[in-house]
Amino acid sequence: MKPLLYSSVLLACAAGLPISAAQAADAQANVDCNFSHMKPDDAILMPDMPGMAMSHDFVGNRSTDAFSTAESLLLHSGTTCDNAADSTGYWVPTM
Secondary structure (H helix, E strand, O other), rough: HHHHHHHHHHHHHOOOOHHHHHHHHHHHHHOEEEEEEOOOOOOOOOOOOOOOOOOEEEEEEEOOOOOHHHHHHHHHEEOOEEOOOOEEEEEEEEO
């Protein structure tokens, strides 16, 4: 818990936020998700164009792909996150 709190405080200071804002945001923004799948899709930069983006690693919502929208993620809410109510899809370029 301490390293997470310290990281939040450092980020808040760098962003010019008061320390109390960092502590309040810490409990709300901490999400623990496992790997779900890998695809060359990006629903934001290349929507509806499967296979046209660089490879991404996806966590969270298991249905996330090039066709994902806020509505589709809510409909297909299977998640790899520790919060079962989190239907968000997260992705980062594959390393």
